[in-house]
Amino acid sequence: MSDNAVASSGSTAGTSPAEDEVLAELTAPVPEVGDGGPEMIQLLTPEGQRVENTEYDEYVKDLTDEDLRGFYRDLVLIRRVDAEATALQRQGELGIWASLLGQEAAQVGSGRAMRPQDYAFPTYREHGVAWCRGVNPLNLLGLFRGVNHGGWDPNEKNFHLYTIVIGAQTLHATGYAMGIQRDGDVGTGDADRDAAVIAYFGDGATAQGDVNESFVYAAVNNAPVVFFCQNNQWAISEPNERQTRIPLYQRARGFGFPGVRVDGNDVLAVYAVTQQALNAARSGNGPTFIEAYTYRMGAHTTSDDPTKYRVSAEVEVWKHRDPIERLKSYLVHTQKADQAFFDALEKEGDELAVAVREGCLSMPDPTPDSMFDHIYVEEHPVVEAERKEFAAYHAGFEGEGSH
């Protein structure tokens, strides 16, 4: 994943910038910050005004006020979990954390568009999708705390393990979709049976060979897979221009399937666009590429120091496009939620944060010999021999009081 490993290796990253750096920052020209352009699908403006859209309105027209409050609750709670995880990392309880700050709507909108039988293949940042799939946030922490490599059962919630090697999961998602297709679980018209897959990845990942190959495989197989790219404008320190010279959604056309850009900070629009794409996939109409245009509000990970490569003026522009604020303002001015709702949610968030913290702190360390477990399905002589050797070696220390 990420890692700006400098901080964890003891360098000075993260200390306050020198005076000349501060001055350079103040005098630097404000960069041009893209707004997604006229083709970007948006149903809620940053101010929370509902924009009509003849193509996509139908996908949100049946949403009840309760559904909308549910989206809001998801956004708020996952941000709370994320903030708590960041704090836990700062306190040394996690080795590293990849924050989703700013990308909540992209994840909740797409996650809520899925049906139980659909399957998600995430990167390492899809905490909001995990939340929507019902994965316990504590499961996510294990990998970042270093007690396991993920360890949850992907088939329990149809949410695959986090994948750190950039882009690899897009091929796995495509293959999984090919399996669904061969099982005949596409295009039957049975809403509880037809299934699709979502492959999540970032803007940087679009450069990888694996990702481009997955587009080819999905296209020629007409596989029921939705490629969901969160374009958060940055791949660690590299901006979009280092990965592409065409808006990402337009790439899909060259591979032979539709591409759409959606305002990734607008949960309604993301929900609508993903519904449409998943419906197409489930009914046998093949893949869609969704580019959720959003922004990584924080550092790449807790080890990263973004002041090295981007100016805060850019972050300021995106603050005004916050996914939570816009839905809140919509809920308030349409009177779909009252103060009691917001108050109760805040309390729920606090309780969740406490649960996450306590759950993290009480997570047992793995026992040393557990590293020999689960390597193979069948018993393996080398593993067993080394397991014994390991035990004998440690037995040699017993009684020494050291160790």
Place this chain on the structure above:
Amino acid sequence: MGSMTIAKGINNGLRAAMERDPKVVLMGEDIGKLGGVFRVTDGLQKDFGEDRVIDTPLAEAGIVGTAIGMALRGYRPVVEIQFDGFIYPAFDHIVSQVAKMRARSLGKIKLPMVIRIPVGGGIGAVEHHSESNEAYFAHTAGLKVVCCSNAEDAYWMIQQAIESDDPVLFYEPKRRYWDKGEVDESAAPRPLLKAQVCREGTDLTLVAYGPMVKTCLQAAEAAAAEGKNLEVIDLRTLSPLDLDTVAASVEKTGRTVIVHEASTFLGMGAEIAAALQQRCFYHLEAPVLRVGGYNLPYPPSKLEEEFLPDLDRVLDAVDRSLAF
């Protein structure tokens, strides 16, 4: 002469090579403004420009594949792979193209490129960030594989690797990046493809490279307190191996323990042990022992200290050898 970290040693070495030869270009993810996630290329893009310090798209096959093309055009690309676990997308280019092109052209072309890889564990990272994959490449004919263990070597070896007309995989011990050492920038460097005896001793030879050299020096220090006199060899080059230096030492001490982070199964230690039993059979007083990672996927970071060789495991092997 000055004290600097290994990271800074490589940085200074890259700078010196770039100043000397305008054909030296750096390629990699986040190596420009950010200076790489370990800051090894810090400041180089600012001083040499974006044409010579290239922030590449996020695609390792692309990085190595295009570096091959640059080399064919007369450049000396120095590629940074962000972490050891991310070399694999480029594996095909390295093994099928980089390693073989010289022979395929019957010697008409050369590929003077360097592939820099931060290697090994011990930094508490998540998966794919702590791998030791040097043996894959040492196993591949047509590649040279070296690994520095200290700031002085970092400074010189990177320059020598760049000057080499053959492709070189250059491993950097990431958990030692911030270890300081003296670097004499005016002294004559040691040859790139020679091992170094970094502590002389008579009772047993510890053979290591990269991050484990420090561990072995500490082990030798601890053993000395108990009256055991260990010799420590820093291999520095893994392909070709400088077996002459190792064999000469083992002929003197009669005992050896080979230490590396990588799994022992088909690791560098296996090759060295095989060679030593052929070359030094009558000098050996004990079987050649190996201390390495277990033959497992690199474990979650909470377990990495159990997985990695440490002082105790090295000393345990030393005791077993001496007791034989």
